[in-house]
Amino acid sequence: MNELSEVAKFVCGLDYDGLPAEVIESAKYPIIDCLGVAVAGLEDDCSRIAAEWVESMAGGEEATLFYAFKRSAAAWTALANGTAAHALDFDDVSFRMMGHPSVALVPAIVALGEVLSSPGKECLLSYVAGLEVAAKTGAALGGNSYMLGWHHTSTLGALGAAASCGKLLGLDEERMACALGISCSLANGLRCNFGTMTKPLHAGMAAMNGVMAAQLAARGFTSNPDALFGENGFARAFSDDADKAQELLDTLGEPYELLDPGLSFKPYPCCRGPQGAIDAALAAREEALATGSIGAAEIKGVECRVPAWLRSVLTYHEPRTGTEGKFSLEFCVTSALLEGGVGVGQFRDEVVTSPPIVETIAKFDWQDLEGDLTSPFASEVIVTLAGGRKAVGKAEKPLGEPGNPMSEEQIDAKYLECVGSIIDAEVAERTLAMLKGLDGLEDINTLVEAYRGQA
Amino acid sequence: MNELSEVAKFVCGLDYDGLPAEVIESAKYPIIDCLGVAVAGLEDDCSRIAAEWVESMAGGEEATLFYAFKRSAAAWTALANGTAAHALDFDDVSFRMMGHPSVALVPAIVALGEVLSSPGKECLLSYVAGLEVAAKTGAALGGNSYMLGWHHTSTLGALGAAASCGKLLGLDEERMACALGISCSLANGLRCNFGTMTKPLHAGMAAMNGVMAAQLAARGFTSNPDALFGENGFARAFSDDADKAQELLDTLGEPYELLDPGLSFKPYPCCRGPQGAIDAALAAREEALATGSIGAAEIKGVECRVPAWLRSVLTYHEPRTGTEGKFSLEFCVTSALLEGGVGVGQFRDEVVTSPPIVETIAKFDWQDLEGDLTSPFASEVIVTLAGGRKAVGKAEKPLGEPGNPMSEEQIDAKYLECVGSIIDAEVAERTLAMLKGLDGLEDINTLVEAYRGQA
Known part of the structure; x- marks a missing residue:
């Protein structure tokens, strides 16, 4: 049963004329009351700062949307560019953060940097700052938050982006703590929305939240300077675990995350899961080409061995769309064998459903890879070709991981x-x-x- | 130790020239990589919709900020007006939601209603819809989420505001489910920020998130239609409790929250904690006035009995500012006794520290109220006056609660x-x-x- 749809159904089904009259009458009071206190609250500092900040952006063509390269306010621009940056699931990964750091940080830095005319050096520095905060906080808190359903790209990304933007704005320590404290309250994003447009939106939200937190803090907005590990704070709410403060502090910059372990870059625009198998398939293709050609008609069978856990991730065995293809071991391997590369252009509906691909997927044999594995993505591909030829490819650690970096x-x-x-x-x-x-x-x-x- | 300040200190202390050269070099790759995939992602639908939505608001003077009554984009306007509406902590309360519903709903409805030229009836209807979703979801999930540190005004408020805005936009069931699913990912706000400007910001965020979720859904954005109770969804992440779906569904509109139990309105612009004692103090004042006058010089002692749990809430015994006065039993009671009313104008620094108030607070005797209490806010005030006069006031349930509503x-x-x-x-x-x-x-x-x- 899909409860949310039921809720939606209820809401959609509400009809003014069907409501009891006393419900309508009763609804006026909270509206009156709320508008009254809203106006009364205007003289409070928080109201002034929030409104002035909003007003400063309303007509603000201050940063450039990658989409059509038009301009918008910096915070909104960060939202849109961050969403675009995560749209393909082709962006970098920090396994310690358990998320995608750059799609939260870079759109925020570029949008705010445009407003500030920041030099490249400051952009680089603010990237380093944001990555340290996001990745080290993630490493300290561990996986509990992810298991509870949080998407770290967005939750930790907001903290990181706030640190980056605060750095770019040159906030002092008090203001920086305030920016981070605001970002703790802004952090959001649930894993249930993986596989929908809201997943890339999470990256955009993190970027926007970073710009917003830093800009509000710069204007004098206040937050709890102990919002990260304090009572009712970030660590407790997101991971029910608030005792890792020292671990975080001990590891910030020691070593720099970029140096050890470094980030993981994706050579192929799809889920990380099949990327080792793609490497193996490309190696098998090379071997096959040494003794002849390799086409759909020549392939008699494809045996692919990957670690058993990938069965729960790569669930599209007969993909019908480009997006499904991104989470299909069968498509990724087949595409690599037949095309000799796996690029953006291949994750299109018409490629995924083309006859040579479909024909080859029908000969696919998925086996578990066992034994001592050097990587959770270690893979083997064995292709049996017409005339008794065989070609074998192995990948112990997929290209792009620390230890096997892209050049x-x-x-x-x-x-x-x-x-x-x-x-x-x-x-x-x-x-x-x-x-x-x-x-x-x-x-x-x-x-x-x-x-x-x-x- | 304040770890967040330490993090801030680290970030502030980062200096370009102090960074290892290889860190700078390494930082270029994620930036290159991210910009590459960001541009590549532009043709994805989610990028287009997000950017078009952002662009539609950039120059958008479409809704009216209460602050100076200028205009801004609807989503930003909802943010600013929602913040102002919660600035004084004077707005209504839903105890079942464990939060403040109207400051999330009304600013969203008014801002979006302005764009849509919505009739008053539709605004009322959308308020009812949003309140049902926010309050009934809160009631179903119970207090676990609050105990984990979440501020329901913002988390449940975002869901409610999305329902209100979706209703106002006339979304169909599929689009409404999508709006709610997006709002699940947007929901945020930590209780650690109570007592700072970020608490009122939570209300503004909820309002903005509602507008944003509904407008994105209306444009075709997708989310998981089972985001509320499904795997890795809202109920699990916020309360580690996902089995209350049926309870929610059973109670939506049955009865309407506005009818039973109804909302609680605050007659006095301060914490809910001292409001029963203020009622009791006003009654004692009436009794005292029947036999003479009541001034600081005439008051020999003020004994105030409130439930013991309020000691952990009303912690400012000698308040110095208006904001501290809102969480001071001594100030609220004294102010009621001397002034005969507790209004916005009294929560100012100069009133809180005025000689008659300070003089009377010095004669304050705080006692626990024991026995069978009809309300967690039940209170008694006994004033001893010059010449042996005594005046007693009691409040079993403070004014504004369901059962003792404001007229x-x-x-x-x-x-x-x-x-x-x-x-x-x-x-x-x-x-x-x-x-x-x-x-x-x-x-x-x-x-x-x-x-x-x-x-």
């Missing part, structure tokens, strides 16, 4: 492939060069203007 | 007192008349324009 060239190529369908090749190359020299960029607006040239 | 006249007077320092008396009377005839108002803009005449 600089691979990251660059990923960027160019990503932006290629949206912006001109020349702009793509120019913005990549700016990003690679970000520490030398005097004003982040230079970068944003390069993108905006596309509008 | 229509008292609600009206509260409204007029609340708005009196901000808007003209004529506008105050005119808007009150409109609110009392809200079911006949053709367009909520008529009401808002009346307020705006003040600008």
Whole structure:
């Protein structure tokens, strides 16, 4: 039974004429009362600051939406750009944070940086600050919060983004603590919404919440400076576990998260689960090509061995859409075997349902990989081809993980492939060069203007 | 130890030149990677809808901020007006929701209603819908979520506001479920921030989240339709308790929350804790006045008996500010005895620290009230006056609770007192008349324009 739909049904079914008259009458009092106290509350400092902040953004074309490269207020821009950044599930991962740090941090930094004309160095610094806060808090609190249903990209992302934005604004310690304390109250995002548009929205919310918390704090808004581990605070509410403060403090910057363990980058725009199997499939394809060709008609069977836990993650055995393909071991492996690469263009409905793919998926044999595994994503692919040929590929640790990182060239190529369908090749190359020299960029607006040239 | 301050200190202490060069270098990759996937994600529907929604509001002077009666986008307006509505802690309470429903619902309804030119009837209806969702969900889930540190005004308020806004927008069942599912992910707000500006912000966030969830859903955004009680959903995350779905469904509209038990309105702009004692003090004052006058010089002693649990709530025994006065039994009782009423104007620093008040507080004797209590707020006040006179006042259940409701006249007077320092008396009377005839108002803009005449 779907209870929420029942609730929705109830709400939709409410009808003015069907309501008892005394319900209508009774409803006037809270409205009167609320408007009265709302007006009375106007002289309070919190009302003034919140309203002035809102007003400052209302007509504010101050930051650039990646979508159509138009402009909007910084906080809203962070929301939209953060959502876009997580739309493909192709962004980086921090396993210690159990989430996606950059889609929370970068859209907030770029939007606010545009307002502040921040130099590239300050953007980089604020990224480091936000990542330390998000990832180290996540590592200290452990997985309990995730198991309760929280999406760390958004909850820890809000804390991280607030730290980044506070850093960019140059907040002092008191104001920074205030920004973080506000962000504790803004943090949100439930895992139940995985597989819907609301999952990418979580990244956008984290980015917006970071901008909002920092801007309110800069204006003098107050919060509890012990909101993270104090009574009724973040650690307790999100993980029912508030005794990890020392662990967090001991690990901030020691070592820097970027150095050890480092982030994990996805070479393929799909769930992390099949990425080891894609590596194995690409290796098997190479081996097969050494002795002939590899096409759907030639493939007699595909045996794929992956750790048993992936059965609960990769649940689309006969995918029908690009989004389902992202969570399908069968599609990802088959696509890698037949195409020799797994890129954004392959996760389209028409590719997922094309005859060679469907035909090959029918020959797929999913087995558990057993023994001592070096990675939870370790995989093997064995292809049996016409004429008795066989090709085998193995991946102990998928490409992009710490320990098997993507090369600089691979990251660059990923960027160019990503932006290629949206912006001109020349702009793509120019913005990549700016990003690679970000520490030398005097004003982040230079970068944003390069993108905006596309509008 | 205040760990958050330590975190803030760490962040503030980060300095570009002090960072290892490889940290700076490493920070470029997530930025490159994130921007790449962000641009690549633009063609996804969720990116388009989020950006179009943001863009639609950027220059949007579509709803009226109570603050200075200027205009802003509806979602931001709801944020600011909701914050103002909770600034004084003078707004209504639902004990079943364990929160303040109207400051989440009404600012959302008025802001969105202004955009939609909604008739008063639709505003009333959407209020009823939102209250049912917020209060009945709260009643079903019980107090566990509150004990974990969540502020229901904001968490349940977001659900309620989404229901109200969805109703106002006329969403169909599928879209309504989607709005509610989005609001589950937007819900936030921690009790650790009580006593700071972030507490009123929680009300504003709930209102904004309601507008945002409904507007995104109306544009086709998706969420999990089982986000309330499903796996990794709202009930589990907020209360670790997901088996109350049937209870919620059984009680929606049966009876309507407004009828039974009804809301609780505060006659005095302070914590609910001292409100019974204020009633008792006013009664004692009446008795004293029957036999003479009552002034600070004449009062020899004030004995006040309240339930023992209030000792943990009313912690300011010698308050120094208006805000502390709101959580001071001594000030509230003394103020009622000397002034014959407790209004907004009394919770000012200069009143709280005035000599007659301070002098009378010094004669205060706080005792526990024992025996069978009819209300957790039952109170007695015994005043000993010069010349051996005594005056006694009792309150079994404070004014404003269901069972001892404020009268229509008292609600009206509260409204007029609340708005009196901000808007003209004529506008105050005119808007009150409109609110009392809200079911006949053709367009909520008529009401808002009346307020705006003040600008």
